[in-house]
Amino acid sequence: MKIDLRCIPCNLSSLLRILDVNNAGEEEKKQVVRTFLKEVAEMDWSDTPIDIGRKVGEALEPLFGNHDAFRDVKRLSNRSLMEIYDDLKEELLKLDDPLLGALKLSVAGNIIDVAPGHKIDIHKTMKDALSRPFAIDDLEELAQRIRSTDSLLIVGDNCGEAVLDKLLLELSGVPNSYFSVRTIPALNDITMREALEIGMDEVATIIDSGADAPGAQEKTMQRGFFDVYSRADVVISKGQGNLEGLSSAKREIFFLLMAKCDVIGGFLGVPKGSFVAYRKAESRG
The missing domain is CATH 1.10.8 (Helicase, Ruva Protein; domain 3)
Incomplete structure (x- = not known):
């Protein structure tokens, strides 16, 4: 892109x-x-x-310098979602297909309202996540791939949303799971510090992507991360920034995001505000 x-x-x-x-x-x-x-x-x-x-x-x-301007915002977002983590897990396990529900909830993390003094409505959050249609919907294929895979990488995006990625990773039960973070603070994106605070290491190996901006790019990937990224059976890219950086990647990637601006909407051919689960096929040459 x-x-x-x-x-x-x-x-x-x-x-x-x-x-x-x-x-x-x-x-x-x-x-x-x-x-x-x-x-x-x-x-x-x-x-x-x-x-x-x-x-x-x-x-x-x-x-x-490297001052984290959004540190307080990130901490609030993570804390608010961690407070209802167990309740969300309980609700997902009641579904006929908890994994598919977890995937939808992971995308809906883009729009969950987190503010001081605001208590998240669990039932409304779940209802909105499960009922909202996707403008591009490759979720069923992604769920099937996750069920049969040995290795899964989620390229992380925002704090708060990352808590729902943790829940997705826990419910997926993939033997070799990885979650990548930004190398340095970039807006409200998750770094190693916040990933450890929410216990992401309990469900996946946390890995530094090498990203020094609000989106992953192959040209900035650290060697260790690039090895995982290249070998993983399934790669999920979260959010707009990672789409911007990885849309031209050669490997297959599942992009999960909300199209929050006209530029992204135009690129994907969907209206602004749409939920998207888009499988980009592996490209040759």
Whole structure:
């Protein structure tokens, strides 16, 4: 997936949001934005939107270093979902097909409302996840593949949502399960720190993907992760950022996400707001 001009204002908005969260001064904001825009103007337009996201991090680094601007947001998201983890598991086990339900719930993690003082309605969450139609629906095929596979990799995305990925991994029971995290903080994406806090290591081997931006890319994968990624029988990619970075990958990948913007919707040929479970076939050559 290549850069769309609409990705520039989107990333600029993310940059400004990070600056506001960290109470940056007006002159600091101007300097960071100036650096970002200068770097973006010199980019190769055949790059992916992830490469613009990397420019956000690079522009912020002189001011904040590796400071995790969304640390509190990530902790709240994870804690809110972990509080109902056992209840969600109990509800899934009542279904005729708990694995299929867990897959749907994993996608629905994109839209679960997490805010201070907000208590998640378990029954509404389950109902919404199970009843919402998918614009692209390869879930049945994915479920069948998981049931017969020996190795499964989930390329992780956001905190909160990752708790539901943990539940999916637990119910799948795949002997060799892996879950990948970002190398450094990127927006509200999950890193090793948060993965360990939610006990992801209880259901899978946590592995650093090498991603230094809000999405995985083959060109940035660490060797150990690339070996797992290449050999895994089934790879699930979560969220928009990972789709942006892995849509041109040669191997087969199942993309699970909500199309949250017109750029992604247009790329997939679905309306904005759609749930998607898309199997990208292995490409040759």
